[in-house]
Amino acid sequence: MFNSLPNLQVSWEVISVSQRVSTTYGESPILAVVYALAAIVAIILFMSLTAMTLVYTERKVAAHFQCRLGPMRVGWHGILQSIADTLKLLLKEDIVPDQADKAMHLFAPVLCVLAALLALIAIPFSPYLAVSDMNIGVLFISAVSGLGVLGILLGGWSSNNKWSLLGAMRAGAQIISYELSATLSILVVVMFSGSMKFSEIVQSQDQGWWIWRAPVVGLVAFLIFLVASTAEINRTPFDLAEGESELTAGFHTEYSGMRFAFFFLAEYLNLFIVSSMGATLFLGGWMPLHIGNLTFFNQVMDLIPPGLWFALKVSGFIFLSMWFRWTFPRLRVDQLMKLEWKVLLPIGFINLLLAAILTLSGFYFFPGNS
Amino acid sequence: MNDTSAQPTRRIPITGYFARIFTGFVSLLKGLKITFHYLSHPSTVVTQQYPENRATLKMAERLRAQLTMIHDDNGYHKCTACHICEQACPNASIHVAERAKPALSKTELDTFIWRLDSCTFCNLCVMVCPFQVLQMKSTFESSVYDQRLLIYNLSRYAGPTSTVLAKQADDEARKNAVEPRSVYDGPTALNGFFLAGIPKELLVTLDRKGEV
Ligand code: SF4
Numbered sequence: 125m126f127n128s129l130p131n132l133q134v135s136w137e138v139i140s141v142s143q144r145v146s147t148t149y150g151e152s153p154i155l156a157v158v159y160a161l162a163a164i165v166a167i168i169l170f171m172s173l174t175a176m177t178l179v180y181t182e183r184k185v186a187a188h189f190q191c192r193l194g195p196m197r198v199g200w201h202g203i204l205q206s207i208a209d210t211l212k213l214l215l216k217e218d219i220v221p222d223q224a225d226k227a228m229h230l231f232a233p234v235l236c237v238l239a240a241l242l243a244l245i246a247i248p249f250s251p252y253l254a255v256s257d258m259n260i261g262v263l264f265i266s267a268v269s270g271l272g273v274l275g276i277l278l279g280g281w282s283s284n285n286k287w288s289l290l291g292a293m294r295a296g297a298q299i300i301s302y303e304l305s306a307t308l309s310i311l312v313v314v315m316f317s318g319s320m321k322f323s324e325i326v327q328s329q330d331q332g333w334w335i336w337r338a339p340v341v342g343l344v345a346f347l348i349f350l351v352a353s354t355a356e357i358n359r360t361p362f363d364l365a366e367g368e369s370e371l372t373a374g375f376h377t378e379y380s381g382m383r384f385a386f387f388f389l390a391e392y393l394n395l396f397i398v399s400s401m402g403a404t405l406f407l408g409g410w411m412p413l414h415i416g417n418l419t420f421f422n423q424v425m426d427l428i429p430p431g432l433w434f435a436l437k438v439s440g441f442i443f444l445s446m447w448f449r450w451t452f453p454r455l456r457v458d459q460l461m462k463l464e465w466k467v468l469l470p471i472g473f474i475n476l477l478l479a480a481i482l483t484l485s486g487f488y489f490f491p492g493n494s
Numbered sequence: 495m496n497d498t499s500a501q502p503t504r505r506i507p508i509t510g511y512f513a514r515i516f517t518g519f520v521s522l523l524k525g526l527k528i529t530f531h532y533l534s535h536p537s538t539v540v541t542q543q544y545p546e547n548r549a550t551l552k553m554a555e556r557l558r559a560q561l562t563m564i565h566d567d568n569g570y571h572k573c574t575a576c577h578i579c580e581q582a583c584p585n586a587s588i589h590v591a592e593r594a595k596p597a598l599s600k601t602e603l604d605t606f607i608w609r610l611d612s613c614t615f616c617n618l619c620v621m622v623c624p625f626q627v628l629q630m631k632s633t634f635e636s637s638v639y640d641q642r643l644l645i646y647n648l649s650r651y652a653g654p655t656s657t658v659l660a661k662q663a664d665d666e667a668r669k670n671a672v673e674p675r676s677v678y679d680g681p682t683a684l685n686g687f688f689l690a691g692i693p694k695e696l697l698v699t700l701d702r703k704g705e706v
């Protein structure tokens with residue numbers, strides 16, 4: 125069925141951390157365990173550092189979007205502000221509402237972080253840096269990130285507060301709805317590249333990124349993904365789950381200190397995950413930018429290491445998300461549902477159909493060299 | 495986009511569906527353009543880095559942070575102690591104390607007491623004064639450690655208005671008609687004016703050196 129697909133140029137040798145651990149295990153089990161532990165510590169460090177950097181960036185970018193300066197006091201241009209805030213959150217009193225479901229109240233933020241952490245496993249940072257390169261990577265991330273909504277629902281429910289519950293219910297409805305569109309747009313890329321394995325999807329974009337390599341449908345899929353993913357991670361203009369103007373803080377109204385920090389961490393990790401998904405599926409992931417037959421240009425681009433390419437693309441995506449957040453006003457609940465069921469979903473289905481036809485007819489750009 | 499949504503009963507044709515998506519998209523892009531302009535032009539930032547820029551800080555003229563009484567070049571004001579501002583104040587933040595023994599006019603101002611701590615800066619007193627004696631200034635660094643220090647005396651002397659004084663024969667006569675009542679001159683006489691929560695004895699010995 126997929127015989128019109130290009131034979132992948134395997135110029136990049138892909139190896140994941142889990143593969144490396146298992147090969148080392150054959151030689152020396154202790155080394156493998158040390159290796160795995162180091163990887164875990166690295167992930168945790170990466171997780172907290174990413175969140176801290178993102179929070180600082182978001183505050184700075186938001187401030188300048190609104191003609192303000194943002195944090196300026198702690199360190200040069202407030203660069204250490206996130207560290208100060210983290211310390212504050214760590215030392216804060218842990219307040220649990222009297223009538224709350226204590227165990228669930230504690231479990232909810234942990235679940236949110238857990239979902240984000242699990243999704244991080246499949247992210248391909250570079251050909252040599254991915255925790256695991258599983259053959260259902262795309263499916264895995266879609267599934268696991270859906271787990272986060274359970275944390276939000278639990279948090280809202282266990283707080284025993286009407287605002288929290290309303291926020292949580294909204295989040296549930298929203299995420300379930302928008303997951304459809306997000307998946308439909310992801311399917312377009314999966315169809316074109318003929319694989320759900322991230323390394324193969326990235327390598328299939330050797331000649332050009334799917335956003336323009338798939339004629340029009342790629343761009344439409346990208347736009348749908350952009351909207352749906354923003355809604356999935358509850359960011360403005362889709363932050364109805366928090367909706368501070370009507371729900372004080374939505375599902376995390378009753379959270380403070382470390383527990384709140386966990387929700388916060390999960391929120392920014394999700395931003396990172398969604399951005400890396402977008403960058404990997406539509407913008408070529410760690411693959412350097414190649415344009416047709418411009419050999420010299422392509423060689424110059426190859427000089428930039430793939431990890432940096434990935435970082436650049438993800439930063440671009442994150443910036444776009446922040447730009448949206450600080451520009452657009454929040455939607456009403458009915459508008460939100462209308463946008464999904466009356467606009468995004470029908471367009472997504474038609475787009476998928478077109479993409480299927482295009483894939484079968486082998487009609488997309490730059491197929492020759494591959 | 496608006497004209498079609500205003501008529502909910504009418505069916506939106508399929509072209510209208512796409513037109514609405516398109517116009518919505520365009521307007522979103524316009525919004526993005528505006529915010530990007532702010533981001534890319536740091537000169538649009540309005541935040542002041544106070545107190546670092548304290549020396550060069552310029553506050554807006556219209557900022558109402560402190561009530562002042564206008565005194566002319568000779569140090570004389572135009573207040574006739576008519577009490578209109580006192581009555582206009584919704585918070586009883588003003589007390590106009592008349593001179594017990596007026597020298598030249600029927601009524602003369604002794605001390606003009608203004609309580610910053612209960613003032614809402616509504617500007618009513620400034621607007622009602624028939625002689626434009628009062629003025630709002632933008633000097634905003636008014637914080638002190640003792641609430642009593644927020645009770646100001648705005649008049650610099652007790653005596654008739656500048657108009658009456660101008661009619662006097664010489665400086666000697668003018669000097670005899672006034673006596674100093676300045677915030678710089680030590681305790682402010684409050685003429686028995688009751689201030690909630692503050693014992694009277696304290697008020698008499700209130701020292702406001704260096705304030706205002
Ligand atoms: S500004 Fe308003 S509240 Fe303040 S003293 Fe004048 S009239 Fe009273």
Ligand code: SF4
Nearest residue numbers: 573574576577579623
């Ligand atoms: S300040 Fe103006 S309104 Fe108030 S007592 Fe003096 S003259 Fe009258």
